[in-house]
Amino acid sequence: MEQSRTPQQEKQQSNRFTYWLKTSITARMLMVGFLVIVLLIPLSYINSLIRERSYRQTDVVNEINDKWGSDVLIYGPVLKLPYKTYSEKTTYNQKSKTYFKETETQINYAYLFPEKLDVKTDVKSKSMYLGNFESAVFTSDFNINGEYKAPDLKSKDIKNEDVVWDKATLIFKTTNVKGIKTEMMVKLNDTPYNFDTNFSDNNNYKNRLDELETGFINQDILKDTFSFNMQVSYDGSEQIQMIPVGKTSTMSMTSNWADPGFIGAYSPDDETRSITEEGFKVNWKVLSINRAFSQLYLNKIPNLTQFGFGTKFVVLVDEYQKSERSAKYGFLVIGLTFLIFFLIQTMSKIHIHPFQYLMIGLALTMFYTLLVSISEHSNFLKAYLVAGVSVVTLITIYSKSILKSLKFSAFIGVSLSALYAFIYVIIQLENYALLVGSIGLFLILASVMFVSRKIDWHND
Template identity: 25%
Template sequence: MPLPRPASGERSPGYRFGLAVLLGLLLAIPLFAVYLLVYDRQSQSETARGSIVEGWGQPQQFAGPFLVIPFSQMVETEVQENGRTVKRAQSQDRALFVAPDQVRFETRLDPELRRRSIYQAVVYSAAMRASGSFRLPDLAASNIDPASLRMGEAEIRFGISSAKGLGGSRPQVRVGGRAIPLIPGSGLRSTDGSGFSGRLGAMPPGGPIAFDIAFTMRGHDSITLLPSAQDTRWQVASSWPHPSFVGGFLPVARHVDAHGFSAGWRIGNLALNRPVVSIDEQAGDTADRVTVALIDPVNLYSEVNRAVKYGFMFIGFTFLTLLMFDVIAGVPVSGVAYLLVGSGLILFFVLLLAFAEILGFTPAYVIASAAIVGLLACYSAAVLGSWRRAGAVAGLLAGLYAVLYVLLGLEAYSLLNGSLLLFAALAAVMYFTRGVDWGRIGGRADTIEA
């Protein structure tokens, strides 16, 4: 028995499939616009964070201390006189840099969340204590005449990358049990000359030269040590529960829990591959830095950005569901309906970003997904002519949003789980459309009765 003639204007399943694909590709334009919106809001957030921490102190980096002893050294140079090369001995001022024989740093980081409007930044006050000792080197091994040393001009130098962070602090430096006055802006080359120094005056007679340094400095996000001593030890403690330990050396011991963290390092100069004594300051290797960062475990812009990348999956699955109702169940779905549904799916990411900046990511995700599921369920009931069919669309969307939330939390396995989900979806589409004649007007090769 021949199939009934299709109504005027009816299109083949292949045409409707192509229309859904084309409309899905067109929705890539507003989806990309949402991606740019996330990037723009993130840039505004970084600018706002910069204004919050301005005047407080930069991410701090400290180096030293060094015992610096100036001396004079005769250097033979060649000069031209009357067309002849003549060698002359000239006196040059040099400096002997002596790193500590051993030094112990104790740091207490007191973090604080500072807010401005909807933005926030992590700042800290670091109570620093450095104690140790210097030992005068064997000058003969360095080919230095002991008589050329100007011991009365010897000084101790300590480098801090952002001297502004010393605001409100009066560093105390004691050498050999004697407090010494400090000179600002005379730090180390490794900290761009920022820091402080103090003239020792009379050197303690013989033996190790003990020192003790105490001060408080302010900064934000991270604090970094440039080790240089023969034996460097650093103990850090803080109430911040989300630290990140990076750099050339990891802590030999650490403890992290919900109440904060503590960590300790021990680094020898053999591991640094640099001498304890040098003529003039030697640039430290940046690979030897030890950094403690106070991180925010949930970067909402990063999470929203990752969610936007799954936008095509939402559009594809929802359009396939509508297409199945159109092709298999015989419920016509217009191109305008596809566009409106796709617009609602893209609006989810805008709502997610807007609410996340105020409420946080998880509450924003629940609110935005519930709003879009409810909106599209009501619209689908009108388009598909049945609340039962609309319930299928709502159930699909709720499942997709639940799966996406899980994928966002499983960074290491998100690709595996996402690919398995796509495989299952493709298998389901193949199964339900296995009897569809995509080129035949009317939808199926057999008579549709249901």
């Protein structure tokens, strides 16, 4: 029968376990690893905070743009030409017991694109703020010119006598109708025609294109080549694009915005492109051979938004993106910092309580909340410096009281400063971030291996 332990034996056993926790390298490693995992919880909340603030920025920018005017995409003008089609219907007459045929006439529409389309736009841009958030808004003046040849539908087996010439109209599609500042009018051979809005419940919200249509065009204009001219001004935001519906389409754009981004299916001409601190000037030219659609469509206007091109007015404010990238290295920062304290504790036989490790870890996580909050009121570099200096100073002073050594606390301060500087460099890099990060981590690993080579890991 097994003898029960006396209170004195249980106390000795408890003292041995406590002593093992204090002196065992394995126990310290397990404790440090557990605390690192625990600190992932506040790090996850910080990542959620960064995403929430980023979504808030997007909402505020959208609110600014909705009030001022949204992005601009122009599509047209497009000539809408009605024509007749015929179908025969056979009907049986019960009284006469005979069949007879009747011809039904339907009206369909052909949509013709211009031979030449030239768009010139002058864009006056500025930054608009709501709280701490910024959006790029602009006022753009468009001068749209072009040329149509006399319409001919014979290629689609449509006879001239079936075309309803006196019912032809001109269509212009555009986003941001709310932002139009001038009356919409087009001149055909110097004859003015006003546009009216064609509202449709079936408009695809994704494309956001509203349709404008003129009254009936004088059919005499359509008998020969004719020119058109439109002048329109928009209050808009973020970007300007056009769809190259002309057989030869050109666009020139000038602006006082210093940070353009060229978007869409076609790039501007490199030889004539000019970008300075005072603004930019660019030109595009798109030929019919450069795009995969024809000049004539029947029954409906095709969705050609994928062929749009133009300029995005970039706001160089990516603090939340940089903060999010920085927070992704939070696990690395906490792990390496704890590793430094662990090595100092192991080599110097200084006792560090788990609570003190926890305080150091929480101070490291506070870096990211400081970074996000300060960057909303300043630029990222200043926010990073303030947050980094604050946290490094706090941990250095705290480690002085723990380790009772100026040498060790100074080493920790220098190591943390180097680590934050290393991460800042990685955040700023794009193409070489992986290379620099890999080299840096290799050097850190080599340093740890060198420093820990003489530790007696078996003395547990």
